[in-house]
Amino acid sequence: MSHSPVFNVSPETLSRTRVNASQYAQMYARSLSNPEAFWAEQAQELLEWRAPFHKTLDWNFHTADVRWFEGGKLNVSENCLDRHLATRGDKIALIWEGNEPGDTRSITYRELHRAVCETTTLLRSLGVKKGDRVAIYLPMIIEAAVCMLACTRIGAVHTVVFAGFSAEALRDRINDCGCSLLITANEGLRGSKTIPLKATADVAVEECPSIRNVLVVQRTDAPCDMRPDRDMWYHQALAGLSGADDSTPEPMDSEDPMFILYTSGSTGKPKGVLHTTAGYLLYATHTFRYVFDLQEDDVHFCTADIGWITGHSYVLYGPLSNGATSLMFESVPTYPDAGRYWDIVERHKATIVYTAPTAIRALAKEGDEYVTRYCRDSIRLLGTVGEPINPDAWLWYHSVVGEGRCPIVDTWWQTETGGVMISPLPGAIPTKPGSATRPLFGVQPLIVDEQGKELLGNGVTGRLCIRFPWPGMMRTVYGDHERFRQTYFSTFPGLYFTGDGCRRDEDGYYWITGRVDDVLNVAGHRLGTAEVESAIVRSGAVAEAAVVGVPHDVKGQGIAAFCVLHADFSPTNDTRTKILATVREVISAIATPDHIWFVAGLPKTRSGKIMRRILRKIGEGEYSAVGDVSTLAEPGVVAEIVQLVETSRATKK
Numbered sequence: 001m002s003h004s005p006v007f008n009v010s011p012e013t014l015s016r017t018r019v020n021a022s023q024y025a026q027m028y029a030r031s032l033s034n035p036e037a038f039w040a041e042q043a044q045e046l047l048e049w050r051a052p053f054h055k056t057l058d059w060n061f062h063t064a065d066v067r068w069f070e071g072g073k074l075n076v077s078e079n080c081l082d083r084h085l086a087t088r089g090d091k092i093a094l095i096w097e098g099n100e101p102g103d104t105r106s107i108t109y110r111e112l113h114r115a116v117c118e119t120t121t122l123l124r125s126l127g128v129k130k131g132d133r134v135a136i137y138l139p140m141i142i143e144a145a146v147c148m149l150a151c152t153r154i155g156a157v158h159t160v161v162f163a164g165f166s167a168e169a170l171r172d173r174i175n176d177c178g179c180s181l182l183i184t185a186n187e188g189l190r191g192s193k194t195i196p197l198k199a200t201a202d203v204a205v206e207e208c209p210s211i212r213n214v215l216v217v218q219r220t221d222a223p224c225d226m227r228p229d230r231d232m233w234y235h236q237a238l239a240g241l242s243g244a245d246d247s248t249p250e251p252m253d254s255e256d257p258m259f260i261l262y263t264s265g266s267t268g269k270p271k272g273v274l275h276t277t278a279g280y281l282l283y284a285t286h287t288f289r290y291v292f293d294l295q296e297d298d299v300h301f302c303t304a305d306i307g308w309i310t311g312h313s314y315v316l317y318g319p320l321s322n323g324a325t326s327l328m329f330e331s332v333p334t335y336p337d338a339g340r341y342w343d344i345v346e347r348h349k350a351t352i353v354y355t356a357p358t359a360i361r362a363l364a365k366e367g368d369e370y371v372t373r374y375c376r377d378s379i380r381l382l383g384t385v386g387e388p389i390n391p392d393a394w395l396w397y398h399s400v401v402g403e404g405r406c407p408i409v410d411t412w413w414q415t416e417t418g419g420v421m422i423s424p425l426p427g428a429i430p431t432k433p434g435s436a437t438r439p440l441f442g443v444q445p446l447i448v449d450e451q452g453k454e455l456l457g458n459g460v461t462g463r464l465c466i467r468f469p470w471p472g473m474m475r476t477v478y479g480d481h482e483r484f485r486q487t488y489f490s491t492f493p494g495l496y497f498t499g500d501g502c503r504r505d506e507d508g509y510y511w512i513t514g515r516v517d518d519v520l521n522v523a524g525h526r527l528g529t530a531e532v533e534s535a536i537v538r539s540g541a542v543a544e545a546a547v548v549g550v551p552h553d554v555k556g557q558g559i560a561a562f563c564v565l566h567a568d569f570s571p572t573n574d575t576r577t578k579i580l581a582t583v584r585e586v587i588s589a590i591a592t593p594d595h596i597w598f599v600a601g602l603p604k605t606r607s608g609k610i611m612r613r614i615l616r617k618i619g620e621g622e623y624s625a626v627g628d629v630s631t632l633a634e635p636g637v638v639a640e641i642v643q644l645v646e647t648s649r650a651t652k653k
């Protein structure tokens with residue numbers, strides 16, 4: 001793809017940017033030749049410390065132990081709030097756009113600080129202490145930000161669970177890390193739907209022995225059940241403090257846990273990705289500033305939910321630590337119609353828009369009119385994250401949304417990395433549609449073949465690894481360090497393995513090609529095939545299931561499930577409905593399969609291993625590319641499956 005067009009930044013943009021091409025090259029070289037000096041300097045420049053660190057880095061990728069800024073003490077909420085009060089007290093910290101267009105609220109740094117202090121006092125009055133785990137199951141409302149920041153003020157470890165997750169998913173996360181408090185809302189609003197959060201939380205908490213209290217934010221007027229010995233309304237509890245103040249920030253050690261965020265892997269249950277205080281905060285702060293080329297008057301519109309890492313790093317911590325204005329959006333891009341993002345941009349004068357390729361594709365489909373009817377003059381930079389962006393979607397984003405004048409930063413990273421790892425810096429790096437371009441400062445990517453041999457030079461394709469620690473990397477899987485070591489450091493000993501395939505082109509640009517493990521990326525949401533399979537089997541109708549990703553023109557990847565039914569179930573619509581309902585109940589609507597194919601048997605090796613490669617090819621419609629099936633236990637099943645899928649697709653169209 002050396003013919004891919006190259007986009008340079010306009011001279012006008014260039015004149016304002018923080019870093020130009022030669023500065024990038026210089027800084028990048030220095031961040032590699034002396035990473036410790038580079039990050040020590042960033043840490044001193046970008047964060048406020050209560051006590052200085054005495055050792056910048058200690059690491060071992062064989063045992064999966066990484067420690068940054070040892071000896072240092074700091075508090076996240078102090079860095080995000082208190083330190084800005086003198087200079088930015090009256091600056092807007094958060095702009096909130098609610099579900100209904102124009103239902104908005106803004107909160108200054110001073111007001112947010114006060115709200116966080118009050119909530120800190122409240123949480124402490126409920127017995128929440130440093131190190132305790134607090135589950136947050138809230139919609140995109142300002143209270144969510146306040147509660148997260150209050151946790152960091154105390155040094156409590158928050159675990160935010162996306163409000164679209166089911167009771168079971170919530171229960172499992174709470175139990176995995178033993179939360180003592182759950183913060184939720186009576187209900188949430190998303191487009192024309194209401195989400196019964198408290199009712200769902202009640203079901204979850206039934207089976208969560210560690211939960212002592214449930215705090216309920218009143219988002220709507222709808223009533224909900226309250227258990228008097230356990231539940232309390234957030235606003236009433238705050239009012240009950242009658243002016244008491246117990247909000248002194250806890251000085252935290254650099255490596256004290258900051259938060260846990262659950263994400264899917266290729267095997268088993270979602271794992272609790274643990275991030276620690278100084279490294280995470282520094283990395284979110286640093287990458288936000290450089291990737292988005294932060295200017296003082298920016299209004300940053302990141303469309304992600306705080307239930308995902310993007311929301312943590314680029315709705316909340318990165319922007320606030322930098323003293324920026326961040327926009328929180330409660331609803332969906334298509335409510336009330338496909339113009340909503342641009343309506344928001346126009347009304348709030350957003351300068352940066354950061355969203356996912358799946359949203360871009362969905363909106364592009366609706367036509368340019370929804371975009372062009374709004375004024376986008378305020379936008380100076382566009383960003384994407386979550387999955388590879390196809391050049392068509394990139395070009396539409398660039399020409400229609402950005403009127404051809406805004407650089408696009410295609411940012412590759414993961415829940416595990418804490419912040420952006422590979423991305424153009426606007427002004428410094430010319431872009432190519434579909435490529436995340438080059439590594440950020442301190443990031444040392446390499447590409448290896450399946451045996452782990454490094455592929456040197458340009459024009460190579462293989463698996464993406466990272467050879468050196470960066471401050472924002474996860475430190476462990478909560479409660480299971482061995483799983484952490486195994487998952488990320490054992491495939492290619494001595495290297496962090498990302499799970500992604502990648503090509504480095506002739507110009508040294510990185511092109512992420514997608515997961516090479518059993519992880520799906522559906523509309524930017526990460527799901528494990530094993531997780532979806534076990535949910536399907538839970539329906540009771542299915543004896544055995546194999547799930548693969550299939551190309552989907554909006555979601556990027558869709559889910560195809562090959563199911564072998566139990567003898568007493570037949571391949572009817574009822575059975576299908578039962579399976580779909582179970583998946584929603586066990587995981588969430590985001591895991592709903594796009595195709596369910598009832599098959600007589602699955603292609604297996606003689607040792608009983610399911611040959612997903614074959615199913616993937618069939619799912620992709622590449623029936624002739626299934627390859628040699630002679631080594632299968634029952635080669636005949638492949639032809640049967642092909643025929644079934646072909647027929648099902650033909651009748652669907």
Ligand code: WT7
Pocket residue numbers: 263309310384385386387388389410411412413414415416436498499500512513514515521524525526
């Ligand atoms: C996986 C991580 C990091 C925030 C959102 C997703 C894919 C992410 C890109 C990109 C190509 C991307 C990778 C990665 N991914 N960004 N710009 N280009 N692929 O976080 O849920 O932890 O998923 O998303 O496959 O491994 P996540």
